[in-house]
Amino acid sequence: MKQKRWQKPLALSFIVIMLLIVYLPIIVLIVFSFTEMKGGKLTGFSLEAYQNIAGATGLLDAALNTLILAGSSALIATLLGTFAAIGIYNMKSKAARTLMSGANQIPVVNADIVTAVSIFLLFIFLNNIGIRLENEWIHLIVGHTVITTPFVILTVTPRLRQLNPNVYEAALDLGATPFQATLKVLLPQIFTAMLAAFALAFTLSIDDFVITQYNSVDVSTISTYIYKMLTGRTGTSASVKEAARAFSAILFVVIMGVLLLINIRSAKANKNKNRMPK
Numbered sequence: 001m002k003q004k005r006w007q008k009p010l011a012l013s014f015i016v017i018m019l020l021i022v023y024l025p026i027i028v029l030i031v032f033s034f035t036e037m038k039g040g041k042l043t044g045f046s047l048e049a050y051q052n053i054a055g056a057t058g059l060l061d062a063a064l065n066t067l068i069l070a071g072s073s074a075l076i077a078t079l080l081g082t083f084a085a086i087g088i089y090n091m092k093s094k095a096a097r098t099l100m101s102g103a104n105q106i107p108v109v110n111a112d113i114v115t116a117v118s119i120f121l122l123f124i125f126l127n128n129i130g131i132r133l134e135n136e137w138i139h140l141i142v143g144h145t146v147i148t149t150p151f152v153i154l155t156v157t158p159r160l161r162q163l164n165p166n167v168y169e170a171a172l173d174l175g176a177t178p179f180q181a182t183l184k185v186l187l188p189q190i191f192t193a194m195l196a197a198f199a200l201a202f203t204l205s206i207d208d209f210v211i212t213q214y215n216s217v218d219v220s221t222i223s224t225y226i227y228k229m230l231t232g233r234t235g236t237s238a239s240v241k242e243a244a245r246a247f248s249a250i251l252f253v254v255i256m257g258v259l260l261l262i263n264i265r266s267a268k269a270n271k272n273k274n275r276m277p278k
């Protein structure tokens with residue numbers, strides 16, 4: 001069917017509008033991070049907001065907590081999700097695979113507030129039966145691992161479907177144990193997918209607000225710190241608010257850059273694989 005002339009410009013316009021809707025608030029944030037405000041009015045270009053980051057100790061502590069939490073939960077989720085994906089993929093029963101895949105979708109489509117309250121009630125129940133896990137870091141790592149592991153499974157599974165199963169079976173025929181074959185043959189083949197899954201889990205953990213808000217009091221992440229700051233729950237000066245604006249811009253640029261590098265690396269790896277003679 002021949003494409004009409006007006007269809008391509010219309011499709012391009014639609015894409016541009018969608019991108020503007022998604023990224024316009026972020027662009028405004030970045031622009032405002034390079035401006036100076038006095039009396040509620042913009043007075044011109046300034047790097048003062050970025051200079052104030054060094055003095056915003058509360059913000060820096062929250063950022064460090066965020067990185068520790070995101071790194072820990074993303075690492076655990078990547079390991080759990082990868083081996084879970086391998087297990088689900090190798091199930092002999094199609095019905096069992098379908099059931100497990102459907103169960104994996106529940107945390108993805110489930111509302112964050114439900115997951116947050118569920119984790120909160122879980123630790124209350126454990127405390128009532130004598131298992132006291134009062135450290136808030138444990139609550140947060142468990143909560144973030146719960147919400148990110150399903151995304152790891154969804155990321156790794158398509159890569160498993162692209163593999164040649166004969167390579168793994170050949171390793172077994174040559175005397176390798178299933179664990180050795182998995183560690184030395186299977187995992188290297190899906191490493192790029194694991195790396196992408198880790199980046200996704202790390203980003204989702206940084207983005208989380210609800211689970212952190214409901215399961216911590218003393219531990220603040222960037223999202224909860226900025227929320228408390230904007231709602232007046234913490235006494236913060238104007239310079240700290242400006243630093244939070246600048247830090248948010250830096251965080252977006254860094255995460256976007258890392259994701260672009262990972263995607264470019266994955267694309268190059270797939271391109272080189274397609275060029276290899278079969």
